[in-house]
Each structure stands twice: as C-alpha cells, then as structure tokens.
Amino acid sequence: MTPDPTGRALLEQLPPPLPADRIISLNQPKADLHTTRTYAWNGWTFDVPPGVFLPGWTSRLIHERVLDGRIETRGLRYAAMGVGLGVEAVAAGVRGAREIHALDVHPQSVAAATRHYRRLVGECPAFHPAVSDVFDALPEGVQLDVVTFNPPAVSQTVSDDPDVVRNVCVGAPLLATFFAQITQKDLLAPGGEIHVIASNTADLRALVQHALDHGLRPRIDHLHDWQDGVLTYLFRITHDTPRTGGQR
Numbered sequence: 001m002t003p004d005p006t007g008r009a010l011l012e013q014l015p016p017p018l019p020a021d022r023i024i025s026l027n028q029p030k031a032d033l034h035t036t037r038t039y040a041w042n043g044w045t046f047d048v049p050p051g052v053f054l055p056g057w058t059s060r061l062i063h064e065r066v067l068d069g070r071i072e073t074r075g076l077r078y079a080a081m082g083v084g085l086g087v088e089a090v091a092a093g094v095r096g097a098r099e100i101h102a103l104d105v106h107p108q109s110v111a112a113a114t115r116h117y118r119r120l121v122g123e124c125p126a127f128h129p130a131v132s133d134v135f136d137a138l139p140e141g142v143q144l145d146v147v148t149f150n151p152p153a154v155s156q157t158v159s160d161d162p163d164v165v166r167n168v169c170v171g172a173p174l175l176a177t178f179f180a181q182i183t184q185k186d187l188l189a190p191g192g193e194i195h196v197i198a199s200n201t202a203d204l205r206a207l208v209q210h211a212l213d214h215g216l217r218p219r220i221d222h223l224h225d226w227q228d229g230v231l232t233y234l235f236r237i238t239h240d241t242p243r244t245g246g247q248r
C-alpha cells in the first residue's frame with residue numbers, strides 16, 4: 001500500500017458494498033422521522049423538525065472536525081452540502097468561516113439550519129442559506145475553499161418513504177452530479193478541499209470513480225472501523241493538479 005493512494009490504487013483498496021440484506025438491516029428507518037425530535041451536541045440543543053435528518057456518529061466525524069479545525073473553515077469560503085439540521089454550518093460559524101453556504105434540497109432542513117445558525121452564531125451577512133438541488137441555487141461566480149458532504153449514499157433502497165430516501169439512500173449517482181457541478185461550475189478555488197464521508201453501505205468505488213472522472217484527486221483522510229463490518233471513509237478531495245491564483 002502506498003502511503004497516500006489515489007487513482008486506481010485507491011479504488012483497489014476500497015471494500016465493495018456489504019451484502020444487500022446487511023445494508024438494509026443496518027439502515028432501518030426510525031419510526032419517529034416524521035415527528036419533532038431533539039439533538040444535543042457540544043453543549044448545544046437543536047430541535048429537529050419532521051423529515052429533517054437526525055445527525056448520527058457519521059455526521060459527528062465531520063461536525064467535530066469543522067469545529068476544531070481539522071477541516072479548516074476559519075477565514076474561508078465554505079459550503080455545507082446537504083446541511084440538514086445545520087450543525088456543521090453552526091460549527092463553521094463559530095470557527096470563523098468567511099462565507100457559509102448552507103445548501104439542502106429540503107426546504108424544512110434549510111429553514112431549521114437557518115434558525116439554529118441565527119440562534120447559536122447570530123445574525124451574520126456571511127451566512128447564505130439556500131434550498132438547492134446540489135449546487136443549482138448557488139449564485140454564479142461563487143468560489144469555495146471548503147465543501148463538506150455527508151451524502152445519502154447508501155446503495156440499497158431501504159424504504160419507499162421519500163424522506164428516508166432523500167436522507168439515506170439516493171446512492172452514488174448523486175455524487176456524480178455533485179462532482180460534475182463542482183467542475184462544470186468551477187466552484188473549487190485553487191487549493192480548495194472537498195470532504196465527503198461514506199461507508200461500505202455505499203458503493204465507495206463508484207463514488208471515488210465519479211471524483212476521478214471529473215478530474216479530482218480523492219485521498220483517504222480518515223478511516224473509522226465500527227467493529228461490526230461497517231467501515232466509514234472520510235475522503236479529502238482536491239484538484240488533481242495544483243492550481244495557482246485565486247484568493248483563500
């Protein structure tokens with residue numbers, strides 16, 4: 001194994017998806033999705049409106065890194081793709097991000113993220129919430145230094161409830177659109193980084209292949225073994241060749 005595999009070496013290192021029945025049993029939807037729930041993290045309490053994704057351990061692998069700067073947003077232009085409840089946007093606001101684009105296809109998630117941001121960080125011109133199918137609603141000319149995405153990448157359809165599908169199991173094709181838009185709209189600033197998290201309940205090789213297909217360079221930043229067969233990968237994805245210019 002090379003110390004920092006990318007390209008074909010990375011693809012070969014990634015595990016295939018777990019068996020379908022195992023993926024389905026691991027991702028059984030909770031009966032309370034259509035109720036108002038609460039979520040507590042880092043001394044903050046969030047109400048979670050019906051249909052909004054309740055953050056789990058995978059979410060927290062991103063949230064804690066945004067808050068402590070292992071995923072650095074301080075002074076940078078940041079997009080939280082699929083922001084859901086808004087925890088990573090709040091963490092970036094507290095950290096001191098220069099611009100925060102809080103994007104989600106689900107209007108109630110964007111409304112919740114906005115409410116929580118204003119309550120916990122304050123009224124702030126740097127905060128730009130938008131209901132957006134991937135990056136569709138991002139104004140032209142926006143450039144991003146940091147993007148995070150905890151996508152609904154599970155490869156099996158675990159429910160016919162559209163809210164469950166949107167939160168959990170759209171699958172790897174969503175990542176094809178995500179990376180395509182990043183390149184076609186030239187969203188990633190020179191030196192910019194995309195952080196995508198997914199496990200072997202998703203088709204990791206397809207996900208990484210989509211990044212490669214769009215001229216990006218994915219690497220494994222962190223691997224978490226849950227000791228039950230589930231392996232979660234946090235990928236750090238950059239331009240394939242270093243670019244110069246632009247402002248960080």
Ligand SMILES: C[S@@+](CC[C@H](N)C(=O)[O-])C[C@H]1O[C@@H](n2cnc3c(N)ncnc32)[C@H](O)[C@@H]1O
Nearest residue numbers: 053055059082083084104105106133134150166
């Ligand atoms: C697994 S949840 C992650 C939520 C939150 N970021 C977290 O980690 O707790 C996935 C999120 O992606 C959003 N989503 C699904 N499809 C989307 C799309 N096409 N464009 C933007 N957001 C989407 C869902 O609404 C949901 O909020």
